[in-house]
Amino acid sequence: MPQAPLNKAQEAFLRLVRRQAYASALNALTRLHPADLAALFNYLPENEQKWFAESIVKAGKLPAVVSELEQSFVPQLLELIPEADLVGALQAMSPDDAVDILSALPNGQQKEVFDKLTGNQKIAVGKLLGFAPNTAGGIMTTDFIALEETTTVAQAIEYLRQQEKRPEIFYIYVTDDHQQLVGVVSFRELVLSPAVAKLSDIMVRDPVAVWAGKRQESVAFMIAKYNLLALPVVDEHHRLIGQITVDDAIDVLYEEASEDIFHLGSLGEAEHVNTPVPVSTKRRAPWLLINLGTAILAAATVGLFQDTISQYVVLAVLMPIIAGMGGNAGTQSLTVVVRGLALGEVDWSLGWKVLLKEVSVGFLNGALNGVVMGLIAWLWYGNALLGVIMFLAMVGNLVIAGLFGALVPLTLKKLGLDPALGSSIVVTTATDVGGFFVFLGLATLLLKFLVV
Amino acid sequence: MPQAPLNKAQEAFLRLVRRQAYASALNALTRLHPADLAALFNYLPENEQKWFAESIVKAGKLPAVVSELEQSFVPQLLELIPEADLVGALQAMSPDDAVDILSALPNGQQKEVFDKLTGNQKIAVGKLLGFAPNTAGGIMTTDFIALEETTTVAQAIEYLRQQEKRPEIFYIYVTDDHQQLVGVVSFRELVLSPAVAKLSDIMVRDPVAVWAGKRQESVAFMIAKYNLLALPVVDEHHRLIGQITVDDAIDVLYEEASEDIFHLGSLGEAEHVNTPVPVSTKRRAPWLLINLGTAILAAATVGLFQDTISQYVVLAVLMPIIAGMGGNAGTQSLTVVVRGLALGEVDWSLGWKVLLKEVSVGFLNGALNGVVMGLIAWLWYGNALLGVIMFLAMVGNLVIAGLFGALVPLTLKKLGLDPALGSSIVVTTATDVGGFFVFLGLATLLLKFLVV
Numbered sequence: 001m002p003q004a005p006l007n008k009a010q011e012a013f014l015r016l017v018r019r020q021a022y023a024s025a026l027n028a029l030t031r032l033h034p035a036d037l038a039a040l041f042n043y044l045p046e047n048e049q050k051w052f053a054e055s056i057v058k059a060g061k062l063p064a065v066v067s068e069l070e071q072s073f074v075p076q077l078l079e080l081i082p083e084a085d086l087v088g089a090l091q092a093m094s095p096d097d098a099v100d101i102l103s104a105l106p107n108g109q110q111k112e113v114f115d116k117l118t119g120n121q122k123i124a125v126g127k128l129l130g131f132a133p134n135t136a137g138g139i140m141t142t143d144f145i146a147l148e149e150t151t152t153v154a155q156a157i158e159y160l161r162q163q164e165k166r167p168e169i170f171y172i173y174v175t176d177d178h179q180q181l182v183g184v185v186s187f188r189e190l191v192l193s194p195a196v197a198k199l200s201d202i203m204v205r206d207p208v209a210v211w212a213g214k215r216q217e218s219v220a221f222m223i224a225k226y227n228l229l230a231l232p233v234v235d236e237h238h239r240l241i242g243q244i245t246v247d248d249a250i251d252v253l254y255e256e257a258s259e260d261i262f263h264l265g266s267l268g269e270a271e272h273v274n275t276p277v278p279v280s281t282k283r284r285a286p287w288l289l290i291n292l293g294t295a296i297l298a299a300a301t302v303g304l305f306q307d308t309i310s311q312y313v314v315l316a317v318l319m320p321i322i323a324g325m326g327g328n329a330g331t332q333s334l335t336v337v338v339r340g341l342a343l344g345e346v347d348w349s350l351g352w353k354v355l356l357k358e359v360s361v362g363f364l365n366g367a368l369n370g371v372v373m374g375l376i377a378w379l380w381y382g383n384a385l386l387g388v389i390m391f392l393a394m395v396g397n398l399v400i401a402g403l404f405g406a407l408v409p410l411t412l413k414k415l416g417l418d419p420a421l422g423s424s425i426v427v428t429t430a431t432d433v434g435g436f437f438v439f440l441g442l443a444t445l446l447l448k449f450l451v452v
Numbered sequence: 453m454p455q456a457p458l459n460k461a462q463e464a465f466l467r468l469v470r471r472q473a474y475a476s477a478l479n480a481l482t483r484l485h486p487a488d489l490a491a492l493f494n495y496l497p498e499n500e501q502k503w504f505a506e507s508i509v510k511a512g513k514l515p516a517v518v519s520e521l522e523q524s525f526v527p528q529l530l531e532l533i534p535e536a537d538l539v540g541a542l543q544a545m546s547p548d549d550a551v552d553i554l555s556a557l558p559n560g561q562q563k564e565v566f567d568k569l570t571g572n573q574k575i576a577v578g579k580l581l582g583f584a585p586n587t588a589g590g591i592m593t594t595d596f597i598a599l600e601e602t603t604t605v606a607q608a609i610e611y612l613r614q615q616e617k618r619p620e621i622f623y624i625y626v627t628d629d630h631q632q633l634v635g636v637v638s639f640r641e642l643v644l645s646p647a648v649a650k651l652s653d654i655m656v657r658d659p660v661a662v663w664a665g666k667r668q669e670s671v672a673f674m675i676a677k678y679n680l681l682a683l684p685v686v687d688e689h690h691r692l693i694g695q696i697t698v699d700d701a702i703d704v705l706y707e708e709a710s711e712d713i714f715h716l717g718s719l720g721e722a723e724h725v726n727t728p729v730p731v732s733t734k735r736r737a738p739w740l741l742i743n744l745g746t747a748i749l750a751a752a753t754v755g756l757f758q759d760t761i762s763q764y765v766v767l768a769v770l771m772p773i774i775a776g777m778g779g780n781a782g783t784q785s786l787t788v789v790v791r792g793l794a795l796g797e798v799d800w801s802l803g804w805k806v807l808l809k810e811v812s813v814g815f816l817n818g819a820l821n822g823v824v825m826g827l828i829a830w831l832w833y834g835n836a837l838l839g840v841i842m843f844l845a846m847v848g849n850l851v852i853a854g855l856f857g858a859l860v861p862l863t864l865k866k867l868g869l870d871p872a873l874g875s876s877i878v879v880t881t882a883t884d885v886g887g888f889f890v891f892l893g894l895a896t897l898l899l900k901f902l903v904v
Contacts, residue, residue, distance in 0.1 A: 033678060035677045035678060068677075157643060157644075160643065160644060161644050169640070187639055187640060187643065188621070188639060190643070191609060191612065191639065191642070191643050192609075192612060192613050223702075224699075224702045224703070224706060225487045225520075226485060226487060227699040229681070229698075246681075246698055246699075246702075247676075247679040247698075249702070250675075250676045250698075250701070250702055250705065251676070253702065253705065253706060253709075254676065254705060254709070257705075257706070257709030257710065257713065258709065258791070260713055261709065261712055261713055261716065261787060261790075261791060262787060262791070264713065264716065264717065264787075265716065265783050265784055265786070265787025265788075266780055266783060266784055266787075267784055267787055267788070271788045271791075272788070272791075272792060272797055273788060273789060273792035273797050273798045273806050273809070274797065274798075274805075274809075275788075277809055277812045277813055277816070280788075280809070280813045281812075281813045281816045281817055284781070284784050284813065284817060285817055285820060287780070287784070288777065288780060288781060288784075288817050288820075288821055288850075289820075289821065289824070291776060291777060291780040292773070292777060292821050292824060292825060294776070295772060295773040295776035295777060296773060296828070298772040298773070298776060299769050299770055299771075299772050299773050300769075301772075302768060302769045302771070302772060303769045306765050306766075306768075306769060309761075309765050309768050310762065310765040313758050313761050313762040313765075313768075314758075315768075316754060316758075316761050316765075316767075316768035316771065317751050317752075317754045317755045317758060318751055319751075319754070319768065319771060319772070320747060320750040320751050320754060320771070320775060320884055320888070321744070321747040321748060321750070321751050323772060323775055323776075324743060324746070324747035324750060324775075324880065324881075324884065325740065325743060325744060325747060327779060327880070328718055328739070328740060328743040328877065328880075329736070329740060331717050331718060331876070332717055332718055332719055332736050332739070332740075334717065335713060335714060335716075335717025335718075335719055336717075336719070336723045336724070336725060336727075336732075337725060338713075339710070339713060339714075339723075339724075340724060340725035345724055345725050345726065346725045346726075354725050357725070357729055357732070360729045360733075361729055361732045361733045361736065364729070364733040365733055365736060365737055365740050368737060368740075368741075369740055369741065369744050372741070372744060373744060376748070398740075424783070425780065428776065428779070428780075429776075432772055432776065436772070
């Protein structure tokens with residue numbers, strides 16, 4: 001979640017910590033929202049971070065803070081907690097929270113800490129650890145209420161009263177003897193129904209449910225699209241095993257959209273405006289070095305036509321137009337296709353349709369911009385043939401832009417990779433290399449007519 | 453919300469419409485989810501759209517379908533509904549839904565239709581129309597339950613029972629004699645409390661609330677950050693005037709992130725992989741034409757150094773490296789700053805800090821890539837001075853990239869414009885023009901030493 005300027009409660013807390021007024025600080029900490037606590041981690045003096053981590057465990061806020069903390073800080077926070085305290089905290093929290101925390105530990109420690117869990121908690125956590133983290137099973141919570149069809153409204157309300165407070169419960173699920181999901185009753189419906197009604201009378205039958213193996217983006221989109229508060233998760237036998245709540249769906253949607261934005265901008269990880277200079281420099285450097293490699297490829301293409309350029313140096317002047325237009329059109333295609341893949345609008349089997357569309361759009365916009373630029377080149381240098389070459393190069397370059405703008409993300413996706421990551425570098429290189437080749441190649445072929 | 457392939461219920465409905473089996477189709481329509489109905493609009497035969505629009509009104513699903521429909525289709529749908537039917541529907545729906553629909557009408561018709569509303573509905577709608585659409589007031593619903601502190605749990609539940617079903621109610625708000633918000637009781641708390649308890653006993657006092665004028669992104673982020681189901685909206689006297697629900701917050705977050713992605717990709721509006729070729733071509737063309745204009749600026753910069761290039765054509769070969777690296781680094785800075793602005797991490801007053809950071813990162817990565825590229829250029833052409841020029845140009849270019857990558861979105865935001873829209877074109881032009889100027893300028897100054 002976003003990092004905003006600190007609010008007053010956070011600043012007051014920071015002052016207490018800096019003054020080492022630990023008793024008052026602990027008191028203030030218990031009253032701070034987990035999201036606000038998470039945002040503070042970055043602002044703490046380094047020698048107070050251990051106190052902070054231990055106090056969060058003491059206050060029972062570890063799972064909530066971890067879920068709000070920027071991912072790259074989680075291992076740092078966990079490292080500060082003595083292992084015995086960590087095991088105790090994991091034993092007490094809900095199994096899905098425990099899994100989130102275990103997953104953030106280094107591999108060796110993960111096994112070690114898991115082995116120290118006991119009883120039902122160990123069994124529940126073990127089961128959840130089996131789900132891939134980016135699936136419905138990986139993000140679901142196992143906290144849910146399931147009752148039988150014959151339960152009355154009064155019995156259900158009484159049952160809920162006896163439970164400890166469980167803020168995640170929006171629906172009462174109704175299951176049969178085999179734990180299979182048969183219906184759902186909203187909290188609201190429950191409250192507003194007569195006390196003697198049976199759940200079977202008021203439940204919605206065959207509610208929407210997702211299989212535990214479904215990808216988290218699809219699940220989040222379902223929740224968003226149908227305005228749900230929670231979505232039940234079932235196993236392959238349609239047995240109810242968990243639910244995904246709307247707040248987790250928001251986090252997934254936010255993460256996915258954010259990831260696409262950063263990846264399309266050639267940034268491997270999320271970065272904030274206040275990420276320190278050395279960290280930002282280090283994170284961006286690999287992508288720039290890769291881009292340097294591919295840019296050399298583009299330069300080498302130009303190198304092939306060095307003789308042509310030395311005979312007609314105007315070509316060098318016009319080169320930036322080819323490169324700029326190809327890059328821009330390629331980014332447009334790339335953006336649309338990456339979004340389409342993220343939203344499940346398209347997959348590899350329908351890829352050829354998308355390819356055809358992007359190439360067609362490239363051709364049409366290439367023709368439009370080619371006519372404009374062809375006329376400008378003609379008037380600028382008084383050379384009609386140069387205008388024709390410019391027109392043809394523009395069309396060729398924008399067709400290449402459409403082709404690679406669609407092909408690169410589709411291929412990355414097919415290979416099981418992120419369709420956005422690094423793709424803008426590949427697409428720009430393709431348009432640079434292809435565009436220069438068409439432009440300078442045509443000029444070389446027609447050189448004797450071009451230079452008169 | 454995303455457009456996915458059609459499901460079975462949607463396909464069955466389409467078949468009925470194509471067969472003109474209107475009675476069965478209307479029956480099927482009432483059972484389809486509004487999100488699924490909205491997605492169908494694009495797939496209907498053109499001569500059936502009018503029937504579809506009128507049937508949606510008949511089924512009382514107009515507001516729900518409009519809220520799920522892709523924005524560009526809304527005026528098209530509304531146009532198909534006879535004005536009398538539209539007025540009737542507006543009179544019957546909740547005021548905030550009516551405002552959404554009125555806002556989608558062409559300006560002339562908006563006034564005309566509004567004037568035909570009557571009674572309380574006209575007053576409520578008129579009030580809401582006064583809020584800017586991208587503020588809390590603009591996205592809030594005026595459907596909420598407010599009760600007095602002395603109300604008992606039993607009375608509150610009885611009151612809720614008497615209401616028609618209102619799916620948006622997650623909280624019971626508690627107000628004083630002046631309609632000022634003093635507390636909130638969750639539905640869950642209400643159900644689980646003793647029947648004789650007073651709302652004042654169980655309510656959370658001084659709950660989080662937002663002012664109606666607050667920007668919609670900030671409100672959505674608050675809901676996401678604090679995992680709320682709804683957020684009360686108050687006027688300048690802290691009087692409760694509405695609430696914003698989590699499903700609307702998801703829509704805002706989704707819209708904003710999506711908008712940033714498209715705008716950074718030089719696309720003015722959202723586009724789908726299945727947007728028809730002519731529409732895509734038309735939407736992308738203006739941005740490509742603007743880019744053509746700015747690319748000509750870059751070309752003109754190169755034109756200034758035509759003589760230098762003709763004396764040392766290797767410079768033309770290396771130009772794509774300068775352009776490619778500047779564009780990539782500029783996009784990285786731009787992405788981080790645009791995200792930071794969207795998330796409220798930074799504003800104009802702290803802009804200089806961001807500027808300083810981006811310039812520093814640009815300097816450091818410029819030095820790194822400059823050393824690598826300088827050595828390559830030296831070895832490639834056996835000319836040490838060329839390597840030095842390449843190093844200096846790379847540093848200069850990446851500093852320019854950081855400077856403009858931060859400055860452009862900050863300035864656009866300061867001017868009240870979208871910080872993402874068109875900014876990548878401006879930034880790439882700045883790095884092209886600046887990078888070529890430094891590179892070719894240095895080469896011109898040192899030409900007599902460069903060519904030996």
